[in-house]
Amino acid sequence: xxxxxxxxxxxxxxxxxxxxxxxxxxxxxxxxxxxxxxxxxxxxxxxxxxxxxxxxxxxxxxxxxxxxxxxxxxxxxxxxxxxxxxxxxxxxxxxxxxxxxxxxxxxxxxxxxxxxxxxxxxxxxxxxxxxxxxxxxxxxxxxxxxxxxxxxxxxxxxxxxxxxxxxxxxxxxxxxxxxxxxxxxxxxxxxxxxxxxxxxxxxxxxxxxxxxxxxxxxxxxxxxxxxxxxxxxxxxxxxxxxxxxxxxxxxxxxxxxxxxxxxxxxxxxxxxxxxxxxxxxxxxxxxxxxxxxxxxxxxxxxxxxxxxxxxxxxxxxxxxxxxxxxxxxxxxxxxxxxxxxxxxxxxxxxxxxxxxxxxxxxxxxxxxxxxxxxxxxxxxxxxxxxxxxxxxxxxxxxxxxxxxxxxxxxxxxxxxxxxxxxxx
Amino acid sequence: xxxxxxxxxxxxxxxxxxxxxxxxxxxxxxxxxxxxxxxxxxxxxxxxxxxxxxxxxxxxxxxxxxxxxxxxxxxxxxxxxxxxxxxxxxxxxxxxxxxxxxxxxxxxxxxxxxxxxxxxxxxxxxxxxxxxxxxxxxxxxxxxxxxxxxxxxxxxxxx
Numbered sequence: 001x002x003x004x005x006x007x008x009x010x011x012x013x014x015x016x017x018x019x020x021x022x023x024x025x026x027x028x029x030x031x032x033x034x035x036x037x038x039x040x041x042x043x044x045x046x047x048x049x050x051x052x053x054x055x056x057x058x059x060x061x062x063x064x065x066x067x068x069x070x071x072x073x074x075x076x077x078x079x080x081x082x083x084x085x086x087x088x089x090x091x092x093x094x095x096x097x098x099x100x101x102x103x104x105x106x107x108x109x110x111x112x113x114x115x116x117x118x119x120x121x122x123x124x125x126x127x128x129x130x131x132x133x134x135x136x137x138x139x140x141x142x143x144x145x146x147x148x149x150x151x152x153x154x155x156x157x158x159x160x161x162x163x164x165x166x167x168x169x170x171x172x173x174x175x176x177x178x179x180x181x182x183x184x185x186x187x188x189x190x191x192x193x194x195x196x197x198x199x200x201x202x203x204x205x206x207x208x209x210x211x212x213x214x215x216x217x218x219x220x221x222x223x224x225x226x227x228x229x230x231x232x233x234x235x236x237x238x239x240x241x242x243x244x245x246x247x248x249x250x251x252x253x254x255x256x257x258x259x260x261x262x263x264x265x266x267x268x269x270x271x272x273x274x275x276x277x278x279x280x281x282x283x284x285x286x287x288x289x290x291x292x293x294x295x296x297x298x299x300x301x302x303x304x305x306x307x308x309x310x311x312x313x314x315x316x317x318x319x320x321x322x323x324x325x326x327x328x329x330x331x332x333x334x335x336x337x338x339x340x341x342x343x344x345x346x347x348x349x350x351x352x353x354x355x356x357x358x359x360x361x362x363x364x365x366x367x368x369x370x371x372x373x374x375x376x377x378x379x380x381x382x383x384x385x386x387x388x389x390x391x392x393x394x395x396x397x398x399x400x401x402x403x404x405x406x407x408x409x410x411x412x413x414x415x416x417x418x419x420x421x422x423x424x
Numbered sequence: 425x426x427x428x429x430x431x432x433x434x435x436x437x438x439x440x441x442x443x444x445x446x447x448x449x450x451x452x453x454x455x456x457x458x459x460x461x462x463x464x465x466x467x468x469x470x471x472x473x474x475x476x477x478x479x480x481x482x483x484x485x486x487x488x489x490x491x492x493x494x495x496x497x498x499x500x501x502x503x504x505x506x507x508x509x510x511x512x513x514x515x516x517x518x519x520x521x522x523x524x525x526x527x528x529x530x531x532x533x534x535x536x537x538x539x540x541x542x543x544x545x546x547x548x549x550x551x552x553x554x555x556x557x558x559x560x561x562x563x564x565x566x567x568x569x570x571x572x573x574x575x576x577x578x579x580x581x582x583x
Contacts, residue, residue, distance in 0.1 A: 088511035088550040126495050127507075127551050129564040162445075167454060168495035170549060184446075184453035186492040202447055245513040245554035252555050287512055287550075319554065325516050333515045337549050343492075 002231055003239060003255040004219040005212070009099040015134040018141035021102035027147055029218035033110045034155040039069065041114040045217065047225035049237035053092075054082055054173070054210030055286065055314045057303040060217075066197040067115040067205045076119050078206040079112035080182070081214050083124040083131070084166055084173040087286035088337055089319035092241040093211035095253055097124065097131035100215070101138035105161065107217035109147060112159050115207055120161040123178055126168050135163050170341035174390050175208040176200075177343070188345045189390035212241055234259030234302040242301065244270035246320030247277045253317070259300040262292060265318060277322040281406060285314020287334045288395025290402035291321070311402070326422035327407040328414055331399050332360035338396035349393035352383050356400065363411065366418035373411055377404060430471045431478075435459055439478055449479045453489045457496050466497040494548070501544040502537040504582040507561045510547045513554035522558050525572040529579065542583070 008016060008024045021027070033041055046061025068074060081104065085093040096104060104122070112120045122135055139161060142148045150158050169187050171177040176190035179201050200206025216238060220228050229237040236258050242265055243253040249271030256269070266272065266279065273279055281291040284301060290311035292299065299309045306313040321330055339353035356379050362368045380401040383393040404411065413421045431439075438459045443452035456479060460471045467475075467490055469483075476483040490496045497505075508523055526545060530538050537544040553559045556568035567578050 085552050086550055089513055089554055090550070091552040091554045094552045125552070127548070127561060127566075129566070165458075167458065167493035168548070169493055181454065182451075183448075184451040184455070184489065186489055202451075243555060245557060246516050251557075283512075317554070319513055319516070321516075330512060330516065333510075333512050337511060341549065 001257065004223075004231070005096065005100075005103070005215050005239060005241065006255040009095070011099075015098060015138075016100050016102060018102060018138070018145060021100070025222070026102055026218075027106055027145075029221040030106050030109055030147060031153060033113055033221050034153055034157065038114045038116055041110065041221065044225055045114070045220060048220045048228040049225070049235075050213065050216055050220060050228065051236060051303055052210055053212035053216075053240070053315070055087070055288075055312070057313060060209060060213055063197060063209070064111070064114055064207060066195065067207060068198065069116065073116070074204055076204055077115055077117035078201040078204060079108060079115060079117040079120040080178065080201065080206060080208045081108050081120070081122045081211060082173065082175065082178060082208050083122055083128070083211045084178060085128075085211070085315075086125055086170045086173055087288060087315060088334060089245060089283055090243075090286045090315040090317045091245070092243055092253060092315055092317050094128060094131065095241070096211050096215050097128060098134055101131070101134040102142065103215050103218060104211060105135075105138055105142050106147070107214035108161065109142075109152065109159055110217050110221060111207060111209060111214060112161075113152075113157055115205070117205075117207070118158050118160065120159060121182060121201075122161070122163050123166065123172070123182060124163060125166050125172070132163065132165055139163060169343075170337075171343045171392065174392070177390070178208060179206060186343070188343050191389075232258040232302070234300055234305065236302045236304065240301070240316050242269070243317035244320060245317070246282075247274045247322040247325070248272065248320050249274055259302045259305070261298050261300050262318070263297040265301065266297070266320070270320070273320075273322060277324055279320065280323045280325075280327070281321040283314075283319045283321075283399060284311050285316050285318070287319070287337065288312075288391075288398055289314040290398045291406055293406050312398070324422070326364075326420055327403050327410050328360065328363055329420065329422065331403045332357065332364055334399050335360055335396060338392065342392060346389035346393075348383050348388045349396075352379055353393060353396055355379065356396075363414045364420050366414065366420070368411075368415045370412075370415055372415070373404065373408075376400060380404070429474055430464070430468065431460065431474045432463070435463055436478060439475070443479065450481050450485075453479060453481065453486060454493065454496075457486070457490050457493075461496060466500050500537070502541045504542060504563055505544045505546060507546050507548035507551075509549070509551040509553075509557070509559045509561075511550035511554075513550075514558040517557035519558040521572065522560070522570050522575065525575060529576070543579075 042064040050060040051057045171187040177187040181187040196206045240258045281293045335357040339357045344350040380397040385394040442455045443449045476486040559568045
């Protein structure tokens with residue numbers, strides 16, 4: 001089984017420095033890319049079927065292809081790496097950021113060259129201190145080696161790449177909010193259209209791609225689209241960083257073919273449930289995805305199949321709910337998170353999420369009424385996609401609506417018993 | 425006599441260096457707040473006003489940014505800031521026990537600082553280390569797979 005993203009990671013507490021990365025074939029993809037016309041790179045990435053690994057799953061090559069090209073295109077253009085991983089239950093990008101920063105930087109240089117951007121930012125969340133150190137060192141090494149700066153590898157292409165360390169807000173992960181943060185502003189989302197590919201950072205064409213997405217790029221350039229497609233077990237190309245947390249025997253992170261089933265993740269890689277605990281459900285890819293349950297264990301974890309099962313692949317890092325943990329409590333924890341992280345820009349989210357969290361508090365405290373379940377159901381409709389400015393509130397409704405569907409009797413028990421059954 | 429400025433020449437130079445890379449001075453607002461916090465641990469009203477003047481922004485505009493981000497402190501914090509992950513995986517794996525231990529040991533609630541100015545206790549959403557939950561950060565150090573016993577030892581390292 002090929003593991004292009006993680007095969008060279010050392011696991012000895014140090015990250016791959018420039019020399020070590022070059023020994024693994026590092027920066028050969030950049031050499032090849034610089035000899036190709038930019039549009040050809042975009043076509044190659046499009047043909048590989050690479051879909052954004054940050055959660056939304058949009059075609060990466062397609063996104064690049066929307067950037068205005070040619071002499072009349074607005075300048076400067078920007079290529080931004082989204083390393084603001086802050087979704088509860090997601091921890092996949094941390095590994096790539098901390099252990100193999102040059103792989104990410106090489107991917108970002110290729111991406112910038114493909115859209116002819118002369119400025120690039122790596123937007124990193126504040127909590128990843130080790131990653132910040134690794135990237136700072138790697139950027140310096142890349143500049144000294146001539147992979148960044150003026151006239152990259154003698155190609156005539158110029159690229160300035162900087163690290164931006166955020167100061168903590170979940171909203172920064174949303175691509176237009178991220179651009180506002182890079183401009184020094186509050187990270188409120190922007191209206192779309194125009195999309196950032198046309199009008200992004202400082203009003204100029206900007207591509208924003210997730211860390212795992214960008215880290216795939218050098219491998220696609222070296223090995224080709226066909227190779228990437230065959231890595232996967234499904235029709236969507238590539239491997240995926242999958243992870244598991246919760247009461248499983250071996251929580252962790254694994255690079256596996258896209259389309260690996262939930263059962264294989266749980267039983268083989270995560271080692272099954274801890275003794276004394278049974279599987280009740282799982283969020284497949286972060287706090288803003290719908291629960292899957294035992295009936296979904298054989299669902300291949302790719303974008304299309306998870307969607308058909310009524311959820312989203314999201315980040316692919318699963319959070320397991322066991323039978324000794326209260327599902328209402330888990331959803332309550334999530335809704336408090338989303339209510340706190342709402343930027344307040346639009347009313348349904350600003351008002352609806354704290355209301356939702358308060359109802360869940362009442363249920364948890366034994367003060368809930370049956371009508372509360374109706375209100376919660378209404379909220380999932382009021383904050384459905386299209387009713388809010390961005391995806392934060394609709395995302396917040398996903399675990400709630402699926403919990404109401406699969407664990408309704410647990411909600412009702414709270415009401416009938418006037419307490420949380422897991423506490424009594 | 426004119427009141428002395430809070431921001432030193434060194435800080436002002438750092439802030440100027442940041443905005444020199446951007447099309448607008450205000451683009452250095454977040455980075456400028458980080459510079460202030462690096463030297464003073466928190467951003468006081470007076471420091472905020474001085475930063476606003478440097479960036480040619482109104483103090484309210486700078487404050488609207490400062491109060492938006494959870495890791496810009498608009499109140500004084502202690503020598504060490506403890507950020508406890510209160511998100512889903514940490515909650516499943518026993519974050520409440522860790523929090524109760526910390527509150528008992530330090531005698532403070534969320535948002536408070538110990539009387540000796542040693543620790544400030546704050547919550548933080550997901551630290552992205554869910555496979556090693558429960559977790560917290562003290563200053564820049566990540567501590568994972570926590571138990572109250574482990575935490576007892578960890579706290580001793582921060583004076």
